[in-house]
Amino acid sequence: MAAQTETKPTLLEVKGLKKYFPIRKGMFRRVVGQVRAVDDVSFSIIEGETLGLVGESGCGKTTTARCIIRAMDPTEGQILFRKRDNEVVDIASLNERHIRPLRNDIQMIFQDPYASLNPRMNVQDIIGEALKIIGGMHNREERNARVAELLQLVGLRPEYMQRFPHAFSGGQRQRIVIARALALNPRLVVADEPVSALDVSVQAQVLNLMLKLQDELHLTYLFVAHDLSVVKHICDRVIVMYVGQIVELAPTEALYATPKHPYTAALMSTVPVADPRRRGAMTPLEGDVPSPANPPSGCYFHPRCPHAVDKCTREQPQLQEGAPGHLVRCHRAAELKLDGIGKAS
Numbered sequence: 001m002a003a004q005t006e007t008k009p010t011l012l013e014v015k016g017l018k019k020y021f022p023i024r025k026g027m028f029r030r031v032v033g034q035v036r037a038v039d040d041v042s043f044s045i046i047e048g049e050t051l052g053l054v055g056e057s058g059c060g061k062t063t064t065a066r067c068i069i070r071a072m073d074p075t076e077g078q079i080l081f082r083k084r085d086n087e088v089v090d091i092a093s094l095n096e097r098h099i100r101p102l103r104n105d106i107q108m109i110f111q112d113p114y115a116s117l118n119p120r121m122n123v124q125d126i127i128g129e130a131l132k133i134i135g136g137m138h139n140r141e142e143r144n145a146r147v148a149e150l151l152q153l154v155g156l157r158p159e160y161m162q163r164f165p166h167a168f169s170g171g172q173r174q175r176i177v178i179a180r181a182l183a184l185n186p187r188l189v190v191a192d193e194p195v196s197a198l199d200v201s202v203q204a205q206v207l208n209l210m211l212k213l214q215d216e217l218h219l220t221y222l223f224v225a226h227d228l229s230v231v232k233h234i235c236d237r238v239i240v241m242y243v244g245q246i247v248e249l250a251p252t253e254a255l256y257a258t259p260k261h262p263y264t265a266a267l268m269s270t271v272p273v274a275d276p277r278r279r280g281a282m283t284p285l286e287g288d289v290p291s292p293a294n295p296p297s298g299c300y301f302h303p304r305c306p307h308a309v310d311k312c313t314r315e316q317p318q319l320q321e322g323a324p325g326h327l328v329r330c331h332r333a334a335e336l337k338l339d340g341i342g343k344a345s
């Protein structure tokens with residue numbers, strides 16, 4: 001976790017990001033609606049910090065992440081990235097030729113380490129390919145030396161270079177994925193649920209590795225997770241997303257001690273806590289995330305919210321500052337006293 005993030009400059013600023021997927025029907029594929037997967041999302045990532053992005057499955061986390069790396073084109077909005085020379089560019093509007101040089105700077109780690117490694121290539125070629133194609137490193141010896149160095153960096157033996165992905169465990173594969181992501185010295189790493197597919201016993205090892213690498217290589221992380229237990233230990237600030245929108249954004253400590261949105265508090269009830277008295281006081285999260293193609297009226301969370309009043313069914317709340325640096329989208333944020341899991345673990 002990075003200290004003194006407040007003195008550091010902004011690395012990435014997302015402004016009014018929208019990603020709508022058209023819904024088409026009939027013989028003429030007429031557009032009959034829109035899946036508003038990401039709907040007016042704004043936030044910034046400070047250099048050296050780990051920013052968490054959490055929410056249940058279907059809330060728009062992956063779509064947000066994929067827009068940032070421009071794996072998909074945003075429908076609207078800006079994604080401002082500060083390059084090494086301090087020039088700020090808008091990733092959302094760059095053409096492919098201008099995006100390419102940024103591919104070294106921004107890397108993504110995906111959830112499934114089984115799907116993200118080509119089974120027909122050995123580790124040397126998997127990592128070497130990135131060095132050659134994107135990094136322009138054409139000398140084979142030089143590339144292999146760099147691969148060996150990267151494997152050591154992620155805690156794998158350089159001799160493993162000749163092996164194919166099937167010879168590795170899930171945790172080892174994710175280490176290879178991380179090594180590949182680091183091959184070109186990125187500044188921002190977008191990690192989309194990087195430990196969700198791993199055994200619980202292995203999760204902590206990979207998280208610790210990511211923390212160590214952040215420290216050594218001065219990395220900035222956008223860390224996507226579907227539950228709050230993972231982000232608690234590694235994030236400086238956390239964004240909570242619900243149906244394509246930010247419902248809460250706060251420094252990690254404040255979020256866990258005094259959550260201000262009932263959705264955040266409900267997500268916390270799914271985090272295992274040691275103290276049974278606290279467990280009893282919490283309302284579990286019931287029902288499903290509504291479809292972003294057809295969200296509820298008013299506050300999107302009102303059908304599942306134990307605190308909803310009449311206004312919540314009619315008016316959509318705006319994202320507002322409930323405390324310094326603590327944003328919340330809830331009509332009742334000021335009056336509710338929600339239980340956190342602050343220092344419980």
Ligand SMILES: Nc1ncnc2c1ncn2[C@@H]1O[C@H](COP(=O)(O)OP(=O)(O)O)[C@@H](O)[C@H]1O
Nearest residue numbers: 021035037056057058059060061062063064292
């Ligand atoms: N290519 C697509 N076409 C249509 N809908 C999509 C597409 N990709 C994602 N969605 C929808 O957008 C919403 C957000 O998805 P996603 O960003 O994957 O959420 P998360 O990562 O939080 O689980 C979901 O309702 C999903 O079904």
Ligand SMILES: [Mg+2]
Nearest residue numbers: 058061062063
């Ligand atoms: Mg996802």
